[in-house]
Amino acid sequence: MTATGRPDAESRPVQRYLQQQKAGQTSLRILLGVQLRRLRRESGFSLEQAAKCFDGTVNAARTKIQRLEHGDTGCQEDVLAKLLDHYGVTDAEERDDYLELASRAAVQPWWYEYNEVVEKWFRRHIDLEREAHTIRTYEVHFIPGLLQTEAYARAVTEFGYPHLPARKIERLVELRMVRQEILTHEDAPRLWCVVDEGTLRREWGGQAVLREQLEHLLRIVELPRVSIQVAPGRSPVTGNHPISLLQFTEPDLPDLVYLEQFSNAVYHHKQNHLDQYTMIMDRLSAEALDPEETPAFLEKLLAQLP
Known part of the structure; x- marks a missing residue:
């Protein structure tokens, strides 16, 4: 942590991901999923508990979260915001990092x-x-x-x-x-x-x-x-x-x-x-x-x- 109480660069691996010039859509989705899984587990939530932050059936929301954590799909900004709220991520810079990562993971890949x-x-x-x-x-x-x-x-x-x-x-x-x-x-x-x-x-x-x-x-x-x-x-x-x-x-x-x-x-x-x-x-x-x-x-x- 820095003197202001914000996470420093070493404790923010998303910053490291964003600095990788070769990173493509697939790897960025996987890396975002890695961090979302980490946040969920550190918050003490099961997949079913995390799914309750979404409308609709728990099974559908659970599948959505699983696909995100496995890097099988991109993450829309409103979905990511709900998950960050649910996992207690309140630091503005950290949230911006996650939103930037999700945005880059939505860019069309080179082979498109x-x-x-x-x-x-x-x-x-x-x-x-x-x-x-x-x-x-x-x-x-x-x-x-x-x-x-x-x-x-x-x-x-x-x-x-x-x-x-x-x-x-x-x-x-x-x-x-x-x-x-x-x-x-x-x-x-x-x-x-x-x-x-x-x-x-x-x-x-x-x-x-x-x-x-x-x-x-x-x-x-x-x-x-x-x-x-x-x-x-x-x-x-x-x-x-x-x-x-x-x-x-x-x-x-x-x-x-x-x-x-x-x-x-x-x-x-x-x-x-x-x-x-x-x-x-x-x-x-x-x-x-x-x-x-x-x-x-x-x-x-x-x-x-x-």
């Missing part, structure tokens, strides 16, 4: 111009991917999206969305290329990929597309914050589906496991799931070739192409 082609289950991932300090990924079917060439991305997108109009296919490919820009930013994340050998041999789009893709990977591995490991076909440890782990520097933003399936995805942020999938990624990495061996392996594959 592609909204018509982005699956709802994918939106959280592409928003948070830009804020991760480390992205660990394992791929068994395709080259990771952040490493694909335009032609390769088009080929696998056409396979995945056979009935989608060509215009929307091109928008999805364009979005993938835009996502890749994070790899060359000054504050680029650490990207650590384990790719199954069979994936590197699979000819999505034909041999010319595969050749261009392998040559692209040879250039990408030269980036200082990108590591690619190949899981050879003889490896006893393989996965059945792709895995991504997103890790963040902000202590209140939980790390995330992202499991993409053919037409949806599952997100995990509980510690037991994080531990489980971190262990799986560690095993996959331990069984894969060292990153230093990747260029020679890629060159060998290129030499085998007609």
